[in-house]
Amino acid sequence: MTLAPKREDYDVVVIGAGPAGLAAAATAAEAGLSTLLLDENMGPGGQVFRAISSTPVTDRNQLGADYWVGADLVQVLRASSAEVIHRATVWSLDRNLEIAASIGGASAFVKANRVIIASGALERPFPIAGWTLPGVMTAGAAQTMLKSSALVPNGRTVIAGQGPLLWLLAAQILRLGGRIDRILDTTERGNYLAALPHAFAFLTSPYFAKGLAMMREVKAKVQVVSGVTELSASGDGQLASVSYVAGRRRETVPADLLLLHQGVVPNVNLAMAAGVEHRWDDLQLCWSPVLDANGNSSVAGIAIAGDGAGIGGANAAVVRGRIAARAAVEALAPASAAKLVPMAQLRTDLAKAERGRVFLDTLFRPARQFRIPSGDTVVCRCEEVTAKDILDAVAIGATGPNQLKAYRRTGMGPCQGRLCGLTVTELMAQARGKTPQEIGYYRLRAPVKPITLAELAAVPKTEADVKAVVRG
Amino acid sequence: MSGEYDVAVVGGGLLGSAIAWGLGRLGKKVAVLDEGDITKRASRANFALVWVQSKGLGMPAYTVWTVRAAEAWSRLASELKQQTGLDVCLQQNGGFHLTLGEEEFGQRSELVRRMHNQVGAADYKMEMLSASEVKKSLPLIGPEVSGGSYCPLDGHVNSLRTFRAFHTGFKAFGIDYLPERPVSAISRSGGEFRLTTPKGELRAARIVLAAGNANQALAPMVGLFAPMGPTRGQIVVTERTMPFLPHPLTTIRQTDEGTVMIGDSKEDELDDRALKHSISAVMTDRAQRMFPHLSRLNVVRSWAGIRVMPQDGFPIYDQSETHPGAFVACCHSGVTLASNHAFEVARMVAQGALEPELVGAFSASRFGGAGAANNSGY
């Protein structure tokens, strides 16, 4: 089944069908704007609500009430006039708001009056020794399999890292009868103190009670080791064991599966390739787009909503999606905005949804040694470049990520820097005594995801284009 | 000698690096002033050919200079290997320019004929081959390939690794590589040059301007002239695939890593951040007509780069009469000519004077006024 967009022009094109994208598309369509939602996955939901329309996990308690909120969002969207295309990979977005999407092996081109990027987040790289071994995956990967295929770990399983998703995943695995041998909590002891001033907001947020209950549920069944300060995976061609240091004790546990997680960061590739200005966020330790209160970016007509706008969680993502869509409606069809939830109300909703975020960001700020590796630890998984390789390049003159590409090919593989970019920036910043903002990031360009050569070759061309290429 | 350095090279790309490395090799105390992470860098946007065929139409001296560079490249590669342990993967087993259809074949034949008429067939073995002859060397060509030209002197290299090898070599030669120091002013007093950078002033007895298209602005500071006419080029690169292409082509090459590079357009625009997919489409469409199996490969990256291009397409090597000790060097083919820059240009700068018999034809005095365009500079 291959669907092409029905029109060439849309009032609003939303990219990504996670919480923000679902809400944004439904809002824009509700106001009568022609709306297209493009999404890379097989069904709606993004990562948080992954497989919301198809999950085989039908016992609602197993995935939890927060997950099933997604079903309501999908229902509202489906009742709207928004056109939705799944398995559509947007590979280009430019300043003219022209979008190229790969759908079933062919590219469709659409033009938008407004683009709302809702491409969400990805898990922060967790570059420890052995993280490329088969058997080491992200916690999010395990959760994706759990939600979409009801798969749970059945070998010796270690979960390591920190953050709310880690506990949620552990609880879900246990509820589905999966196996977890040990949880290694890497939260830095000092973070608890640093987070204290923000605790009040958190205590009064909905996250608090839920989070506490979940941790209790998991700790009743699994051995949890806190204060983990070193972590590595080893094995010969396959994960065999996980070593860690907690307190002053080093321990090695045999393992078939290691699930890593230390928070999520905005998935910036599409926005950066479109020319959207980003800044280094010192609290969240990642690049975030520079946006106004409505999510509008530095590129006219492009707004960003959801975790791609800076990590805020699913509830905030939904509200940000509505705000960005409402702003688009106000700009394109002001009369229709009256139908929608007033902006003041949305701002109140957002403030509520973002309550406690600073506490979480501070508490779960990943430790330096888990962000900035050394020695033979692989940084760039695609081109297999180690931390030492990068430091060697800095020593002979590499000033930033782009010069580093010339020296070492980091970020030049198919993942296009998604799994190494943050590490490279922070590693170079540390080595050069500069801030991450000063070091900068890879210059990204289309295609932001690989497409076949035949697909690129089929892009419409003019006589002038031919002339620019064919010469004696 | 006076000043902190014997020579300051302005520009740390392939051209400046080759000259600096060559100077270091001769025992000179050298500083290389470079810009930072984000700037227009042909050295990381290039196509990495070591290319002879079709070079020099309109200027026989350029053909001679290019052939000399191609012949000296293996010495450069082996010296870099010996010094740094880095294999720059030089391959010089001949290169092709393929044509699609009879009209292109005819045009290329005409170019080959004009080249031969100009320089004679003495050291220039470029020839036209039929499609069936091409197929003997490149068995995977598609049915639309009508033939092409072939030159046994052509080849390619890993240009990024060459760049890294030069910079690695800097350490061994005691060359100071000083990035994030764009030069804003140059003056000469007391027999030495003073270069103004954001991180302070630097003094050197001699200077070499090797800043690519920026030479146009720098040259007049020391009584030199470097009229530039940059153009934009786009390149598309695929994922790694098994080796299939034993020879490089003007527009397609398989790197030692296995990726396939497809180039290159020539556009008047100078924004290297924007990409025209329709241009990439023409390039990739031609590539899949030349090698049909390429159509299934995934394109992982594409980019635009700004060519360093003197206004008439030919290199500029010059020395200042008003500011003795100031040299300028700029050219399009920084990869092909790297060996000449490392060995010959560096030697002449170290000597203090360019040799007219070697590079006299490349003086900017040839421009007189505005440069003539449309010669076959590359």
Added chain:
Amino acid sequence: MFRRSEHDQRPPVQIFVDGVAVAARQGDTVSAALLASDVDARRSTAVSGAPRLPYCMMGVCFDCLVTIDGVGNRQGCLVPVADGMQVEIQKGKREIGK
């Protein structure tokens, strides 16, 4: 490494991995089906030949690359299984014509 829940009611789908029949379920991605099976699904990288398995399962890491129905380097975590699908575990660089 992973096992299926007994409550999973989705219809079965049969795929072939290097010619061997593997049971999957409708809605599985190729990568999920591989990880739920007993197959040694480790590919080897195009750079060093190092063994890898899927890492992110959300389309960003490209460690799930696999040959599907004769087409190499496809992201197994984004492609749903289909009855009779032929999957090959990829060793090293993508082959010519695949």
